[in-house]
Amino acid sequence: MKPKGLIVSVQAPEGSPMRDPHVIAAMAEASLRHGASGVRLESPEHIGAVRRRCPQALIVGLWKRTYPQSSVYITPSWQEIQAVWAAGADVIAIDATDRDRPGGEALAALVGRATRELGAVVMADVDSVANGLRAAELGCQWVGTTLFGYTEATAGQKPPGWDLIGELRSRLPADVGLICEGGIASADQAKQALSLGADAVVVGTAITGVDLQVMAYLARLAEAA
Template structure:
């Protein structure tokens, strides 16, 4: 896959909480197809089963694949190990998204080792999800092909910040030569447009489009004080 396929475009993250009835491969695939039919250039998908079903339904659309896995004692959860990346690759992803921060990874595998194996053994592009400029630089040095602002506001170091990470995006665009993807907290079309104006290579939108569970919860929370 060539990165030009997603340049200046919308990528939709089609995911659902693991305890949601929407967390079903056929439902996720239906979301992905609907998004592509309305103009999305690509999709971002979690778990091998979901990637496989989306690939079955969208044979030529770029898929950014990842596998969220929690390991006791480690904060890294976005495709933390090579074997997780391998499963995502075998399911049909074009780009493997990984946590590209400097936090310790399970079983001692370093970021540079993980990136090298994904690119060398799997022959796929790597998207490094980061939370800061410092980690973006480290990710670029490790060999990722593109970086995303995905973890801005979601790590211990950045939990006091609220996405979207436009300030981080600007820093990455100014500092690095690899494509910067704006992801996280994009809630309106105007914000997506602003991201491109700030130099984003592409924009990933998730909950604002596909986050039914979170949207319902937000509405209900706002109305609860009026319920007698």
């Protein structure tokens, strides 16, 4: 199973009225009805809500949780992997950077268990070409540029990770799906990602990020005032 086309990230920040399972499920259904190939969802609660409302949906699931002494927060441990899978995800997205994980768990062990014990497709959220290639070697079937610009090693760099896509596509095995995620703000940019070699593009804030979009508009209007 390779990713294709548009995957819509349907998420909402903590404290937002949009962060309600029924609202998330409605936005996911609207995205799928209009042709999105899948949705990317955060938390078992939201994954379950969308699975019940859209039983045929392709769901990329993750769970953001923070642990002391580790900056890894996207599905960081085996506990989160199990919960995301049990909630109904088809693909489990995990942080696949080279940072230390909570409890000292090894990325290789987590990917191995997810593929062997659960039979899950694993999406590696990475920040560099090296980490993307390593993730594929460990057994991740999808690689995404999700964390480019969001790790200590890429601090100060702004997504999308255009420079990662071409090199990853040329060096990854042909059967590994490549996804451009992070910073895609327009349909033109989404098209550019595919033209550079991505199999699919994940778009979130530009489509479903009501809270952040309103704040961005107001900030620009304040400049004019």
